[in-house]
Amino acid sequence: MAGPPAPPAHAAPSVTIRESARLAPVNTLALADPVREEQWQLEELNATTAWRTSTGRGVVVAVIDSGVDGSHPDLAGQVLPGLDLVTPDGADGPDPVGHGTTVAGLIAGRADDDRGVVGLAPDARILPVRVLDDENRYDDAMIVAKGVRWAVDNGARVINLSLGGGGDSPALAAALDYAFARDVVVVACTGNLATSNSPKVWYPAREPGVLAVAGLDRNSQNLWSGSITGHQTVLSAPATALYGARTNGGYWRVQGTSFAAPLVAATAALVRARYPHLSAGDVVNRLITTARDLGPTGRDDRFGYGLVDPVAALTTDVPSVGRNPLDDNDSPGVVGFGPAPGAGRDTRAAAAGQGGDPFGYNPTQPRWSARPAGQADDSAPERLWTGLALFVALVTGAALMVRRFRQSRR
Secondary structure (H helix, E strand, O other), X not given: OOOOOOOOHHHOOOEEOOOOOOOEEEOOOOOHHHHHHOOHHHXXXXXXXXXXXXXXXXXXXXXXXXXXXXXXXXXXXXXXXXXXXXXXXXXXXXXXOOHHHHHHHHHHOOOOOOOOOOOOOOOOEEEEEEOOOOOXXXXXXXXXXXXXXXXXXXXXXXXXXXXXXXXXXXXXXXXXXXXXXXXXXXXXEOOEHHHOOOOOOOEOOXXXXXXXXXXXXXXXXXXXXXXXXXXXXXXXXXOOOEEEEEHHHEEEEEOOHHHOHHHHHHHHHHHHHHOOOOOHHHHHHHHHHOOEOOOOOOOEOOOEOOEOOHHXXXXXXXXXXXXXXXXXOOOOOOOOXXXXXXXXXXXXXXXXXXXXXXXXXXXXXXXOOOOOOOOOOOOHHHHHHHHHHHHHHHHHHHHHHHHHHHHHHO
């Protein structure tokens, strides 16, 4: 993972994920079939061929966003009970903005008829977590971090983060460590120039281990002019002229890297359904090694490894790598707020003065060892010397007892 982040999470700047798109409403009834016909990304990504192998069945994808309207006809039955961290009483409704509903539809819109939006992984299930307010913003990355942790604990195998900002966050970094340790694939958008004060890739997309997704225009050989990109970019996906499900049963045309990321998250869901025993690291590796190369040969700062390719990701013979090739593993790998496989105290949270528990939780479970599997136990020499000392003490004591016994007989 990344080195010491700054500023601390509680000081994270106000962040917006508002797209630069003109979100144009579409009449639901009159244009239902054209909505399906306008989903050019499905043809570009060869979705019908991919669906012969996998539809994402059995995989839960967390959409950490503005909420999800599960009553939308294209999402009915696809959305699991979720969490609202903005208005826990649900006063704002399931998705007052519509952004998260659009993201969810691109991932898991139903494919059981010829009307409306169909997702790239139509049999996946959506786990909604609301962290964005009614202005499509969050002011503190802590709320996103809590959402990530909750999603992991409630069965997410893939997490989509179509949000971000300029400042790093120790708490969110810790939550991402937690997700990686629990074998979860994390996808995030690289950001949009129109809503950024800086041209650098948004956080958390630039966190090592995350699949950072830039946006392409309708000619997928070209980067969308509004997409932020940089050396942290990992993959690219369609981001313009996309029709999406909207709150209250409607549709609209959208653009932005927020809508490219869910196409990669959906591809991860397809792979996880097809290969349920693959580790998250192997899923990530499969996606980057099978991407359709764009621009200069190999990974580059504009397109990353290239256009995500669901068919190749599902059918290509890719050797196992075990670990996430995007993660630099600089930290012990986990967090100070509860046990996870290979978990230990989060050093970055401690450095930020957060006492090792960026969420304020007080788990009763013991912390796990931070030692990676297969690594030598650094405490072994200490145990050896302790054993030798004990052996010497026992031998010395026995010798003294024998000597005193002989003296008493004399």
